[in-house]
Amino acid sequence: MIDPQRSTPENLVARVRAVLPSLTPSARIIAQMILDDPGTVAGSTITELSATSAVSEATIVRTARVLGFSGYAQLRLALAAAAAAAAATRNGPDRLVPGDLAPDDPLCDVITKVSRAEAQAIEDTAAQLSPELLGEVVDAITAARRVDVYGVAASGLVAADMAQKLLRIGLPAHAFTDAHLALTSAVLLRSGDVAVGVSRTGETPDVLEPMRRAHRAGATTVAITNNPRSALAELCTHVLISAGRETAFRPGALASRISQLLLVDYVFVGVAQRTSESSNEALRATRDAVNEFVAESRPRSRRSP
Structure with a gap:
């Protein structure tokens, strides 16, 4: 299990990204919500999150355990820290998840997006x-x-x-x-x-x-x-x-x-x-x-x- 005192916003986001492709469709909904808006998830009880996401409470608990937490309560504490850190540095979802490349992107955007994606991969791996x-x-x-x-x-x-x-x-x-x-x-x-x-x-x-x-x-x-x-x-x-x-x-x-x-x-x-x-x-x-x-x-x- 994860030690809440040693959990940082960076390694939490990295863990979510790492397991995202391997999750079930229902668990993936919760994981994506964590990436997109950790503050909302942190501020929701398990009943509220279940209603918002249309995902069962049991699946939410299993998702928390896959991420290394003993349960949803411990995950909420880590998410609250992640949301606070994001607010302090003015980092939103666009910073956490670099924009996808499009066929018509100019090369200046290609340079920016590829560099950001690879830098983010390095940061997540280290975290x-x-x-x-x-x-x-x-x-x-x-x-x-x-x-x-x-x-x-x-x-x-x-x-x-x-x-x-x-x-x-x-x-x-x-x-x-x-x-x-x-x-x-x-x-x-x-x-x-x-x-x-x-x-x-x-x-x-x-x-x-x-x-x-x-x-x-x-x-x-x-x-x-x-x-x-x-x-x-x-x-x-x-x-x-x-x-x-x-x-x-x-x-x-x-x-x-x-x-x-x-x-x-x-x-x-x-x-x-x-x-x-x-x-x-x-x-x-x-x-x-x-x-x-x-x-x-x-x-x-x-x-x-």
Whole structure:
């Protein structure tokens, strides 16, 4: 459950956005009301909110629990704080939910809206990430014999980024974007290894099956996903939640990818800190190797006759 003293308007909004796509239609009505007008929800009793939304009181309680609260009363306290913070900073729903891109938007609006969406994704991801959870993931990867990272399409790019970062500091890490190769690797994992699954929806079969096999083999499993209620999240030992509200003009390759890369950077820096001596040595060695290769590959100027 959420500690009301540690709940902030930012991480509450981030949690609501994170679970919104996975909620039932009735629960989604309540979640959207929270995003659109937290003050009204905070000022309503559960009976009043049920009448306004045409959603049952039981569904309202379940929605509060999905968001991490013990019940509706605790949620109202957090929403009151969110509404007060929004009023103090003059932030309304348009600030909380950036405007959608339209086909006829001028490029100046494209720049503004895309920048705002990606900045918001970063802020939401940071707001809802627990340092304790990040520490557990960092500890597991630091101690791992090997790290497998699975992802396809845009998430495959994130998987590759994570693997190459860990490899640069001397950790045996590999990214797999092909399901057959991922399965081949996953079944060879064992206790002490770490498998990381990257999937915005948390329902990608090409990521889920290797993660299931890795879990059966005894590996520690880590999810990077937008959906905390997904099959991937339920399967994994640790779940890192990325943020990013997508539309037809902002597919998974935009805001969600940025927030996934942010989580990878958090993990990478944490591991590098835990292994600072060996990491610095590995970084120097890999940097020197690349620099030497580049220098030797440059065309030599021809000598004058």
